[in-house]
Amino acid sequence: MNISAMIKLTISMAIFGSIGFFTINTGVPAVELVFVRCICATLFLSGMWYLTGGHKIEKWNKNEILRTFLCGIFLVLNWVFLFKAFEEMSISIAISIYNLAPIFVLILGTLFLREKMTVSGVLATVICFIGSIFIVGIENFQSVDQLLNSGFLWAILSAICYALTMFTSKTIHGLSPYATTFLQTIVGIVMLLPFSNFEVFMDLTTTNWLFILGTGIIHTGFVYYLFFDSIRSLPTLIISVLVFVDPVVAILLDTILLDFRPTLLQSLGIILIFAGIVFTVFKPAKKSTLNVEEKEVVS
Template sequence: MNVSSMIKLTISMAIFGSIGFFTTQTGLPAVELVFVRCICATIFLSGLWFITGGHKTEVWKKGEILKTLICGVFIVLNWVFLFKAFEVMSISIAISIYNLAPIFVLMLGSVFLAEKMGIRSICATVICFFGSILIIGVDSFTSVSQFMNSGFVWALLSAICYALTMFTSKTIQGMSSYALTFVQTIVGIVLLLPLCDFAAFDSLTNMNWLYIIGTGFIHTGFVYYLFFDSIRDLPTVIVSVLVFVDPVVAILLDAILLSFRPSLLQVLGIVLIFGSILYTVFYPEQSAKALKSGNSSIASRRN
């Protein structure tokens, strides 16, 4: 067991767990924040890529570049939807729904890879969605307007895009992590540039910019670097455990710094979601093997 890699992965997940708090302090809407984040990540990680000399040995294949471009679209949409969810709902609730992504990976596998979902996987999926209803509140589902304004749709779309990112990236084997991220963040810049409202930057304070730069260089650049430097040296089961440091930190910060106080039903919903996901990860059926094998190879897309 590589203790150094475990520490790096734990630190990266703990840092990413604070992204919800940072996002709420930036003063920027989701699209503009993700745009800046892509710029910062491109500068930081491409710089490391060149410093380490990885760009000299990179092997570019048309098929993998195309898959990476598609993957880049998914990961950018994943970020935008997640940040939009943060704008209208509690960080804890948004993160809980966001972490439904592994369940969606199982669903995608059953549809596109003919991997049949067993009884346990189906039950875990049903329990997760039931948990989602509890944490959002049954009242939010009584009308279309309440449902749309609850933030549930944004959080759910972020989870789906995250799952599509994982599912797509499983087939990308030849490109280095730096090359993957470079292409994906460039996709984000190109995709979001026409959609950005640059007037949103006019009224930002120095403190806002501090949080924005932190979100770009720390939560994307530095966290990716730690991930890249650790993920390949750890077994899948350790990765599966340590990625849950992210939601734990997010929920704790939400409670401590933003005074989030969940109701009893919301606590039950969070427990149901994460309990079902953990059960699915550590006690997989044959149809869930793709999920476990994919965790180690695609975890770098998480951020």
């Protein structure tokens, strides 16, 4: 087991768990905040890349660069949609829905890799869907306007894009974590520049700017370097366990610092969502682990 990679992933997930708290204190809308994050991360990563000398030994592959650009598009959209969700609903609710990503990875595997959807997979999907209804509130599903205003759509879109990010990032092996994240944040700058309203940065306080720089340098540059550096050296089972550090930290901060108090149905929804995710993640992972062990014994 790669202990160093485990520590890196744990730290990255713990820090990312505070992103919601930082986001709501920036005073900047989602698109503009992600744009600044991409600029900060690009400068931070290019500086680290240069100082470590990694740019001199980088091995460029056209196909991997194209996959990295595609992954970058999903990553940036994931951030924008998540921050839009934070604007409409509590951090705990948004993060709980956001972490439905493993369910969407399962669905993507069924659609694009022709993997068979098992009974347990269907059951987990249904459980998570019911949990989503409870967590957002049944009353918000009575009309399209109520659903849009609840932030549910943004949270679901962020989860789908997060799943697509994970789906495509596993195909990137040759590029270094610096190069991978650097290319992705460059994509973000190009994507969001035409849509950014720079007037929103007027009259911001020093505190606002500290939170903005924090989300850019720490949550984007530092965290994503640790994330992409660590997942390449860890088995899927360990990654699946450690990513739960993110929502746990987010919900704790929301409860302790922002006084979030879920209703009984919302609490049940959170439990159902994470129960479905755990059921989805660990059962296939355990089966896969056993198959690997059997193959090693045979060989």
